[in-house]
Amino acid sequence: GDSVTQMEGPVTLSEEAFLTINCTYTATGYPSLFWYVQYPGEGLQLLLKATKADDKGSNKGFEATYRKETTSFHLEKGSVQVSDSAVYFCALSDQRYNKLIFGAGTRLAVHP
Amino acid sequence: NAGVTQTPKFRILKIGQSMTLQCAQDMNHNYMYWYRQDPGMGLKLIYYSVGAGITDKGEVPNGYNVSRSTTEDFPLRLELAAPSQTSVYFCASRDGRIYGYTFGSGTRLTVV
Numbered sequence: 119g120d121s122v123t124q125m126e127g128p129v130t131l132s133e134e135a136f137l138t139i140n141c142t143y144t145a146t147g148y149p150s151l152f153w154y155v156q157y158p159g160e161g162l163q164l165l166l167k168a169t170k171a172d173d174k175g176s177n178k179g180f181e182a183t184y185r186k187e188t189t190s191f192h193l194e195k196g197s198v199q200v201s202d203s204a205v206y207f208c209a210l211s212d213q214r215y216n217k218l219i220f221g222a223g224t225r226l227a228v229h230p
Numbered sequence: 231n232a233g234v235t236q237t238p239k240f241r242i243l244k245i246g247q248s249m250t251l252q253c254a255q256d257m258n259h260n261y262m263y264w265y266r267q268d269p270g271m272g273l274k275l276i277y278y279s280v281g282a283g284i285t286d287k288g289e290v291p292n293g294y295n296v297s298r299s300t301t302e303d304f305p306l307r308l309e310l311a312a313p314s315q316t317s318v319y320f321c322a323s324r325d326g327r328i329y330g331y332t333f334g335s336g337t338r339l340t341v342v
Contacts, residue, residue, distance in 0.1 A: 122272075152329060161320055161336055162322075162333040163333070164329060164331065169328070169329075207272060211329075217278055218263075218275075219275075220274075221272050223270070
């Protein structure tokens with residue numbers, strides 16, 4: 119079945135450092151890909167999305183490019199802030215059953 | 231405020247007890263979902279619904295039941311609670327867009 123694999127955390131960075139969180143997927147067909155963010159004590163929020171190959175999703179300085187040839191959707195940010203500390207989830211849409219399939223999540227901690 | 235409302239936010243149950251987790255949305259979304267989040271495991275789909283009167287099992291439905299008598303409400307029932315059901319439960323709804331998910335803030339359940 120469809121699945122998402124993302125790098126294990128926690129990831130600990132200093133403020134203004136470059137961030138990469140790796141995400142790869144296995145899917146039949148052509149799923150849409152997402153990054154969700156979960157701040158402490160809150161539900162998940164959509165961070166960015168890409169609906170077809172070579173699309174680049176971007177939001178709040180975060181970017182990810184849908185790479186069909188490598189089945190990847192890595193999350194990047196050029197300069198992280200303390201306020202970016204959260205858990206980040208990579209996900210794909212199961213088009214047959216109308217549901218999201220999530221990776222295990224990567225906790226990011228940014229210190230001043 | 232429009233969104234997904236989950237109650238209660240916290241609950242402790244004894245083994246063998248039953249309870250219902252409430253979920254309500256006021257966005258007139260047809261699609262609704264229940265996920266559980268275990269540490270380091272991402273989110274797993276329990277049940278979902280594509281409209282009032284229609285429900286279907288997700289990846290981990292055992293020990294749970296749902297109903298969808300109205301568009302707004304999608305309660306999750308736990309019968310005979312077990313320690314393995316200790317988790318954080320998220321309800322979500324979606325409009326017609328595959329990326330149009332809105333998540334509730336979660337219910338943290340502990341079974342002792």
